[in-house]
Amino acid sequence: MLLATLIHRASLPSPQVTAQQALELLREHYGLSGTLQSLGSQQDLNYRLDSDQGRFVFKICRGDYAALELHAQHAALKHLGTQPGLHVPRVIPAKNGEDLLTLELAGQSLHVRLLDYIEGQSLTHLKHLGHELVAGLGQLCGEMDLALSGFEHPGLERTLQWDARHANALINHLLPVINDERQRALIAEAAQQAERRLQPLAAKLPVQAIHMDITDDNVVWKRDQQRHWQLQGVIDFGDLIRTWRITDLSVTCAALLHHADGDPLCILPAVQAYHAVNPLKHEELQALWPLIVARAAVLVLSGEQQVSIDPQNQYSRDNLNHEWEIFRVATSVPFELMEAAILTAVGQSLPAIVSQGFAPLLPSLVGREFALIDLGVLSPHFEAGNWEQDGIDQRLLIEAAAAHGLAASRYGQYRLSQTRPDSAVEPDTCPLHVDLQVPQGTTIEAPFAGVVHLSADGRVQLDSAQLGVRLWGVKPSLHAGAAVLKGQVLGEVSGALRVQLSRGAELKPPLFCSPSRAPAWQALCPSPAALLGLACDAEAEVDSHTLLARRDASFARSQKHYYVDPPRIERGWRNHLIDMQGRSYLDMLNNVAVLGHGHPRMAAEASRQWSLLNTNSRFNYAAIAEFSERLLALAPDSMDRVFLVNSGTEANDLAIRLAWAYSGGRDMLSVLEAYHGWSVAADAVSTSIADNPKALSSRPDWVHPVTAPNTYRGEFRGIDSAPDYVRSVEHNLAKIAEQKRQLAGFICEPVYGNAGGISLPPGYLKQVYARVRAQGGVCIADEVQVGYGRMGKFFWGFEEQGVVPDIITMAKGMGNGQPLGAVITRREIAEALEAEGYFFSSAGGSPVSCRIGMAVLDVMKEEKLWENARVVGGYFKERLEALIDRYPLVGAVHGSGFYLGVELIRNRETLEPATEETTALCDRLRELGIFMQPTGDYLNILKIKPPMVTSRHSVDFFVDTLSKVLDEGL
Template identity: 85%
Template sequence: MPLATLVHRASLPSPQISAEQALVLLRSNYGLSGDLRPLGSNQDLNYRVDSERGRFVLKICHGDYAVQEIQAQHAALKQLAGHDAVKVPQVIAAINGQDLLTLDVDGQAVHMRLLEYIDGQSLTQLKHLPPELVTGLGRLCAEMDLALATFDHPGLERTLQWDARHAPALVEYLLPVIEDETRRHRVAEVAQQAERRLQPLKASLPVQAIHMDITDDNVVWQRDVQRQWQLQGVIDFGDLVRTWRITDLSVTCAALLHHADGDPFFILPAIKAYHAVNPLQRQELLALWPLIVARAAVLVLSGEQQVSIDPQNQYSRDNLAHEWEIFRVAHSVPFELMEAAILSAVGHSLPAVASEGFVPLLPTLVGREFALIDLGVLSPHFEAGNWEQPGIDQRLLDEAAGVHGLAASRYGQYRLSRTRPDSAAEPDTYPLHVALSVPQGTPLESPFAGVVHKTADGMLQLDSTQLSVRLWGVTSPLHSGAALVKGQVLGEVTGPLQVQLCRGAQVSPPLFCTPSRALAWQALCPSPAVLLGLACDAEPEVDPEALLARRDASFARSQKHYYVDPPRIERGWRNHLIDMQGRSYLDMLNNVAVLGHGHPRMAAVAARQWSLLNTNSRFHYAAIAEFSERLLALSPSNMDRVFLVNSGTEANDLAIRLAWAYSGGRDMLSVLEAYHGWSVAADAVSTSIADNPQALSSRPDWVHPVTAPNTYRGEFRGPDSAPDYVRSVEHNLAKIAESKRQLAGFICEPVYGNAGGIALPPGYLKQVYAMVRERGGVCIADEVQVGYGRMGEFFWGFEEQGVVPDIITMAKGMGNGQPLGAVITRREIAEALEAEGYFFSSAGGSPVSCQIGMAVLDVMEQDSLWENARVVGGHFKARLEALIDRYPLVGAVHGSGFYLGVELIRNRETLEPATEETTALCNRLRELGIFMQPTGDYLNILKIKPPMVTTRQSVDFFVDMLAKVLDEGL
């Protein structure tokens, strides 16, 4: 390789041509004038041209660059113009008809050309790259390589600093530019490791023309009206060259690492997407990570070099921080791990471990039966959060061994004890070892010939040329470096025994890894079952996609699930939900589980009552009277009758029937933007277009929607708007009177729950209730979502308005997840229904439901959950309100206690709803370990209604993560 040429090219500053000079060149050669805006580049000079004929890019590069190389770029652009999958700019001819001009500008020889400008933005400055963009870059890289596979041109045979074939020479030459000795040594060491792994693969790597710069900086994207990213095109063909095909993907992946938040596995979706379009050979897959690491070394060295010779180039200076981040991430994990990860991602595997001829590690226990202890997410050994106790797993093993003599854990079974509540980080729940409880003094023998090593932390390691076995809880008389033959005594058990098998001694695996790294680490650290003679591997995981397909094939799909690809949730504890891989998600939307998940009192009460009796409410038992009395004690003093049902829908449906029976009429007033349930009557008075897009056009004639008294974005705004909204009620009442129909009643949430907890304007319900009652109607307060202490300051939502309704409906948290709802009213209203026949709900008010309902009230009182909603909820709202001044997207914070709504808007004057941003935010929060969903007619409000046991720590975690996502941009 002509190193002098390579070094010369790597040392050139960008051409010294001012914007004024560039404008003169543009006028004289292209007949264009307009505004010039500099565009970043390491060694070229690029301007965006806004002219009367459109927008273009003026590119000026050194005359040292061979004309043939630039002609190759233009030829490639022409070939790619016919490929729909790859959009590229066209070259604009100069006045003289040429597409490339060579000029002398103040003694500088330069090449100049004009290209079509592709509107959009690069991804470089995005603080968070969503998975669809990572996948999109990988797919685009594959499409580009397919499109260029047959392309050839003499200008492709060039010496280029970015060509991976020249990386060793370039690294060696540029190392002195790094002044810090530690950094310089690290770059040299990492580059040498990459070269050693790459060397035996080079001869077998396919070669073709490649773009070699499909990065976040050179691919242009644009958001559509749905805020989805759409590819606009690929720019900058300056690195076009004929070299190893896999280099193209390595460049793309290296660029992604500065978006990876320290996790190199971030690139795997790009690799999978590339392989799906343009399958890679195994040698290419093995070469990929060494090439990425080599690229990282070249990037930092070239970046440091460019800044040293062109210190005024702000583009180069800004990029240098990204380049060092890429290098940091690239050398943060072993080569072997990323090799296994890449192979696993595309369905390849490492060769099987040759275990024939091993002798037992624990020879005296061969044939003895072990108790295999379930330490997984669904383990019956775990209850009431006991998995949070330090050392719980080993204690369970020891207890089992005390009964059975021997006990062992399962390799690869996700451990519940390692879940991490209120954490954005994925927990390391996957065990890469087996833990055993065996008698002290049990001897261990070498399963294969090897060399013994001891570490400072007490680990004993036996290494062969192919495998290592790592042991904890073992004492050995052997010295480090001792060579053993197969079957020789290694030592004896002196503590809790842990056994790990690993491919080779050069990798130091953890005992546990995160679920996202499990496949890769499992390939490097296979199960030690073969050494133990023990069938201790975890049961295979149920394919989550297959399970979801089964749900869709049998469970009516109108019953939606949260998220497109929902995690499988089978366990909960307090205000967290836990998936099958042991990750805890902060539950910010579950207003059903007011006491939290997995509450031991609920489990005990339900089990006790089920063991005694569960039947329908027409039998005589004490619990139904006791629970009804307790509900009345919480209600206004004039209320003296309770109906027990199973849900909020049933409660609202029954309330409407009571209004009909008592008033003698049918016509109901309901409020726009509201949701009251799914039954025929409850759905009829529901007007939320988010729940039913046809809601406004499909109301029966007995339903009269009134204007939503939304003080934030409604027709009238502010706290003094009650009289304006009351006029809508007056108008509808007048229409009913004109038609000579009897009003039945008015149903409304006393706090606008479905719109995120917006308070009604002061005095609104007082005026409306008075008008409704004057016309013989009844007033129904739907407290299903907002009542029962959740608001903190008030037990019932209607208390905020200073009114007393005629009927209260409730459900949700009454049973902490047990189907339970209630209607509370006055005797004369309740008995009006008797004229139409008696009412019963077979399961409503059952002994189990009543006992659970009373237990919920007990725990709410004993644990001061109403007070917790007031105090912690107050802190919560204050922290959310502080976001309004920091982020233009945050328009308002509604509600109180543990019923809050954060309304997201695009414009504070027009209040344009930020619907798509809200969806994106909820999806991103899920990635960070938080469950949150949107609400409101425009689905632009975060509906925050967590269990009432939610702590200040959880609140702070939620708000911190919300701020993080807003900082990242949506």
């Protein structure tokens, strides 16, 4: 009887009611008229009604459904309507006062009802759901189950195809709907495994009323002004039933899998959020993944069934793709892994392994000292990228064994050699085994009784009912299938020994896993230290959250950090930064490290000069003269004097002082939307509201901001706009002259760095410089961000404008991270400062800084980095510009070389900045292995300024990943 009911319910097509017929029913029974829009459903009909009395949902289902079930749904809606924090639709009575009408239409028996419409949208269309949305769905599911825990109604006792208690029977019946034999076998095997795991748990699973369809389809959301998703309400109570409580969370989690990008562990935030508001029993946590797998099987079988009987139902056809994706993800990992992941995510653990009874695996080496080799991210054995060499870990172990006799790796220590640059996928860096170098011929004995298995790849495996130990590099002394006693000889070491312990014989663990899967896999593959008699576990590292809390407690918080939840970065190599778990992030924003991170030449230069001398620039040493000469050789011929300082801020501050001293005035012109530094003078001429929200209202009276010559979104647009922007300069110069004040100068980035590298309109600086000099002022080119070859076509940004400034300021890339800045000018300007006293910078121009500065210039030349900026940077811009036609959000690409900006907008007519989308994009890029940050006054521009060693491969990875995120939707 049960199976017959299930089959009947699973085989019902949707009612045949046209929109016109539905309108007639609405007019006759509810006194409403308007327009209808189909909302789609698998077995029912749902229409949105737009009427002059508001919006409603008109629901039509077949008369085969018991009216008592529908009354139960209405009672639940009334019950939930009294619960704080839960928003559900209200049932609208018909003209006769009834909530539910049973009608005959064209020979069909129908149930019809009308509900409130909840404004908003579902999340089904989103390809990616962030952590907050996933957790939000889990929390909502937990709150809904809490609210329904005391709800009772006779209509809850129903037979429904989605009830997990009947999944196995339904699956067995529907399997023939799958024509492909391989697919059919996969579904059958997955369902059987799920059923075997559920059977011993079923009696202990709590039962109550549940919604059973809290999914991306049936939860309504709206974005707020900051583009954050806000929950609006829950709809579609058609699956309301009394069954296992954990079924509700399994349905929610299964729905998440088609947004998972192939990663089933994406459900963990939902599980944690549910458990936090509505704690689950241990048995429920164990049952969760089998229920998800069974749900996935039911979904694909029901979907295929529905399409076969109702091929015109586009809603069902569209859902079928999602359902197959859910099944693929749900069956991509072992049941044991997901059970361990779910338990560890909520702070529970697997049963402890009793290790006291183990016999030593290597009895002849008990008590011998091993050299434990550091293969982690901060290992001193790794330098200059040598971890990228094949077999580096084994070579280090062999070298250590040669020196010390015995050597071993650490279990669970994230391996730097396993990192994967330019990859959106988290690398498998966590070892679930220990590598050892011991004398050949060393005897291996069984640590526990079991059966021997031999594999084709040379692995020797000993399995008991509870444990398995896998060995590589062993010559077995027993045949496959041999039963052995604890302490019996298994064989002898014949190569590099590798040892892995695991729970159970059937589990096939990897040798390495990703950091996000490490807690689960380590629960399944615990350390073999007890077998080895060796304290070989990785030492605990300070996690990024703890470190961030310490930073916030001691480091002034106005010194911001990237990202709300930043990874801990302790190593870099070329154009990548590496966190403590061995993940490499493509560095697309670090214009300080022009040569890339970890450059061996920089380490050698600094080390040698430190070993010789480091002092201040008042002493006489060769490096300061040599470096000054090198800088002047790069500057225009008219310049013959150099000041060396520590930073761009100091360089700009000094340039302003030089302008004051040389001109005799104090009034400075600066450009709106610009940033020049943090000192009193440099901050005064900085007008970027992104860096200082009060910038426009807090300028001193000696600073005169001029209109930003932004050719994309400025007051005047296009390459012919220079004369229009020059008028703002003329206006301010006239105002200064009228007040009989002496102009000191004009400071401007020759390329608009803070706005994403926008080129100034042609001729702008030539006209402005002429007017400033005519009034006795000095022209300062702030090259801190855009100079030194980064633009590719030009070494200095001012060359693009065809001008020569009076003062050049430079820093950042000059020292590849060493504090180093410079001011380059003419002798008469430099010496004007002497009237005000001597200038002195304690560390500016130190021997170490000068040697590093010269080494940077040498490496840039030897490695052709300026050419790389031109060639690869040009390719980079071409690839980015191709996105403009594909994505409405991409408004423009600015800049050149390795100083590029991608401006994101919501409207191509109004150029409304896509500020929140840009933030979300940067956060998502970080999840996918790329560091990127927004810039500009509206923080809607991707500021792309990577190390100048960036390759085409990295460019392709960046642009392809950017496209992926834009495809996902923001």
